[in-house]
Amino acid sequence: MREAGVLEQMSLFENHMPQPLAARLRPQSLDEYAGQEHLLGKGKVLRRLIESDQVSSMIFWGPPGVGKTTLARIIANRTKSVFLDFSAVTSGIKEIRAVMQQAENNRRYGERTIVFIDEIHRFNKAQQDAFLPFVEKGSIILIGATTENPSFEINSALLSRCKVFVLQALKREDLVCLMQRAIADPRGFGNLRVSMEPQLYEVIADFANGDARTALSTLEMAVLNGETSGDGIVVSKGVLEQCTSKKSLLYDKKGEEHYNLISALHKSMRNSDPDAAVYWLARMLEAGEDPLYVARRVVRFASEDIGLADPQALQQAVAAYQACHFLGMPECSVHLTQAVVYVSLAPKSNALYMAYERAKKDAAEQLSEPVPLVIRNAPTKLMEELSYGEGYEYAHDTAEKLTAMQCLPDALLGRSYYQPDGQGMEAELKERLERIKEWKQRMKSGRSFPKDPG
8 A cells, every 4th residue: 555655646646746748648549649641540550459459560661750759658548458557768578577577467368468668779689578478478569669770680489579660750740730730739728828820830840840749849849938918928030040049950879860870862963963962062071070081981982982993083082081081070071072073973873883793793702713723823843843824924025915825724714704894994995995905806716916016
């Protein structure tokens, strides 16, 4: 009884604590829930599962503030199961085992247990493995929420037993409706007679970038700092501008968005779109990305996607890297912009990349192919006696600076790895390579050939 009394006192105390607007306005039903029509619209699979109380283990994956935890709480309100709320931030193996034991006891009494794990990506492999046997035998229905790509952050064995539902950033109209409800609802500011121009809702929605929590928090700050007018509150453009004066860009240097943005930069440069490339560059740098990381990717791009079509691209990229090393941000942003624009406009060729990939495949499959004797070095007498280097022809001793000497192993004769596609300077290199190959073929066949193949 004492424990119940303490819990009651804590509950009364908490009820008198002011809650943030987002908490006061948390939806209690699917009809109040904003967004995710692709999952929760009438007749959609997830909505039918929730309404029929037939949920199975699942993962909610989406950016912050789109309703992952709220959706889990709605399920808790509708289900006939025991619902256990679990945080990956504060829980370890000991707590997991205790919860699993409780779930196992519930199963013996014929009760289902739904375990909701917020930020499940924070659990390490051992902690995630602790859930697996209970999910497998049906002791629990696991619902996890994560902002990170489950493919990277959740064990494949556990992930294979869960249905992944992707929650999307809320649309502008979803956020506007949510804020208008907050102004009218007594749980929000319905008793304060708040006045705000319609376009200001859109300003907050754009600032929130799909995040309902950010939208409601910004609205709350604007209302609390609004101007008193008669018996109401007026939220002006000036007040709102103060509340939205600084915005941190959505970016996690170790998360999926990091890879999404560098992919966007790379593909924009490859598609010869300097405007898009500079935009994605700015998105990364202004969010705090290490400029040396970006510079390294541009250096790689210069050879992977341009190569000998414009050899200057690599020099531009390396110079930008050095400038970033010397100066750092924000000064080096212009050097990276120079390199990014240059490589975006340069002629494109992936011939070097493909040459290595072709050679790599052969190298991996034919690791034991011997080096032809003719191109082996012979630093010792024994090696000379074994014919190392015998017949070697020094190209510089010939007028053509070429020989028909065999340099590939016998099993790989005739292989062609570097195949220039004729872009930019590679047009000249392609023509020269064709003349060299023709020259060597004529020499091997004993036919006449021009003195200078190049």
